[in-house]
Amino acid sequence: MVNKTEKREIIARRVAQELQDGDVVNLGIGIPTRVVDYIPEDIDITLHSENGFVGLGPAPEPGKEDKDLINAGGEPVTIKKGGAFMNSAESFILVRGGHLDITVLGTLQVDEKGNIANWMIPGKFVPGMGGAMDLITGAQRVIVATEHTIKEDKPKILKECTLPLSGKGEVDLIVTEMGVMEVTGKGLVLKEYNPKFKLEYIKKKTEAELIFPADLQEMN
Amino acid sequence: MKESSFAEVVEQIEPGMTVMIGGFLAVGTPEKLITGMINKGIDNLTVIANETSYPDRGIGRLVVEKLVDKVIVSHIGTNPVSGKQMNNGELEVDLIPQGTLVERIRAGGAGLGGVLTPVGVGTKIAEGKEILQIKGEDYLLELPLRADVALLKAWKADRKGNLIYRKAARNFNPIMATAADKVLVEAEEIVEVGKIDPARVHTPGVYVDMVFAGGGDGE
Numbered sequence: 252m253v254n255k256t257e258k259r260e261i262i263a264r265r266v267a268q269e270l271q272d273g274d275v276v277n278l279g280i281g282i283p284t285r286v287v288d289y290i291p292e293d294i295d296i297t298l299h300s301e302n303g304f305v306g307l308g309p310a311p312e313p314g315k316e317d318k319d320l321i322n323a324g325g326e327p328v329t330i331k332k333g334g335a336f337m338n339s340a341e342s343f344i345l346v347r348g349g350h351l352d353i354t355v356l357g358t359l360q361v362d363e364k365g366n367i368a369n370w371m372i373p374g375k376f377v378p379g380m381g382g383a384m385d386l387i388t389g390a391q392r393v394i395v396a397t398e399h400t401i402k403e404d405k406p407k408i409l410k411e412c413t414l415p416l417s418g419k420g421e422v423d424l425i426v427t428e429m430g431v432m433e434v435t436g437k438g439l440v441l442k443e444y445n446p447k448f449k450l451e452y453i454k455k456k457t458e459a460e461l462i463f464p465a466d467l468q469e470m471n
Numbered sequence: 472m473k474e475s476s477f478a479e480v481v482e483q484i485e486p487g488m489t490v491m492i493g494g495f496l497a498v499g500t501p502e503k504l505i506t507g508m509i510n511k512g513i514d515n516l517t518v519i520a521n522e523t524s525y526p527d528r529g530i531g532r533l534v535v536e537k538l539v540d541k542v543i544v545s546h547i548g549t550n551p552v553s554g555k556q557m558n559n560g561e562l563e564v565d566l567i568p569q570g571t572l573v574e575r576i577r578a579g580g581a582g583l584g585g586v587l588t589p590v591g592v593g594t595k596i597a598e599g600k601e602i603l604q605i606k607g608e609d610y611l612l613e614l615p616l617r618a619d620v621a622l623l624k625a626w627k628a629d630r631k632g633n634l635i636y637r638k639a640a641r642n643f644n645p646i647m648a649t650a651a652d653k654v655l656v657e658a659e660e661i662v663e664v665g666k667i668d669p670a671r672v673h674t675p676g677v678y679v680d681m682v683f684a685g686g687g688d689g690e
């Protein structure tokens with residue numbers, strides 16, 4: 252059994268391997284935020300913060316917080332040397348205009364056609380989309396970083412999302428504690444799997460039709 | 472007259488107005504103006520802002536005091552009171568993708584008839600909106616937003632209303648400065664004309680109607 256902390260670590264560690272030197276990246280709230288802990292030291296990644304800057308750095312030391320410097324989740328952060336502030340219009344010019352290489356987000360549901368639903372459960376949970384829809388539509392590459400199921404059994408990776416969509420056909424890659432799945436024209440391809448889980452089990456926990464390629468690899 | 476007293480500035484805000492308020496999760500929000508509105512009980516407001524912040528900070532305080540009838544925002548999740556009032560039917564909530572929200576405000580301030588964005592195509596956001604095909608791609612026509620007043624928070628202002636924002640407190644402020652009939656600014660500090668290098672101005676004073684010195688947030 253893999254516990255929640257381990258799951259999150261597996262996912263964040265694997266997503267970090269997708270980043271390439273020079274990429275401009277936005278990391279969403281939750282598991283995506285933790286990707287930053289696993290970025291190899293020999294590559295230079297610029298993190299974007301929707302509230303208006305690039306060069307997002309780690310949390311400040313306690314007592315060194317700046318009232319005017321938070322991330323999009325409201326937490327105190329720092330800005331790295333070479334970073335830059337911008338207004339909200341420019342922040343989203345960066346997002347929509349093709350200047351953001353990768354966005355990593357969590358989700359409520361994702362499906363085999365690359366549809367994603369992560370902004371509301373009608374009648375129950377209506378927080379709003381914040382910048383998520385712009386990020387999903389605008390980023391060059393959309394990576395979903397999520398636990399494979401909802402509370403151990405309810406599938407999250409579906410044939411078709413049932414909740415209101417945040418973006419249609421925009422997802423490129425799904426990384427969970429069980430594996431790495433790529434959205435392709437043929438369907439959802441399981442490119443890598445975590446050997447801690449049996450393939451039959453992964454299949455059972457995925458509502459979407461998984462394609463097992465000949466070159467299926469173990470997740471690192 | 473640009474430099475004004477706090478009372479003169481609050482005087483401009485009236486019940487029933489559509490009000491743009493700068494800030495992102497209360498960073499870059501004019502807290503003293505919000506306190507002024509609460510003390511005068513200026514109600515029936517329509518608020519255009521990024522989100523409704525937290526119950527005890529920024530725009531969230533106006534919601535908690537039930538001074539707001541409608542919000543046009545990208546998110547309400549950090550303020551449980553907003554969700555509760557929405558479910559009770561006390562608060563009308565119009566949720567808009569953040570980048571679309573700021574572009575609609577920009578269009579309102581820039582004299583444009585709207586903007587075309589791919590964001591929201593194929594989702595609930597597209598319902599009832601005109602879709603235009605440009606070079607084979609679908610775009611939603613999103614209409615401009617304007618307000619009666621914009622309430623902004625600057626770091627430094629000069630007596631002509633030229634503004635500099637501090638760090639991530641810039642966010643929506645410079646865009647909202649262009650899109651309201653009256654632009655009211657709470658600056659931490661007001662300096663003499665000439666003290667701000669023209670090359671460093673974020674919002675030219677021509678957009679600003681009134682500015683008062685509000686000091687720091689005391690945080």
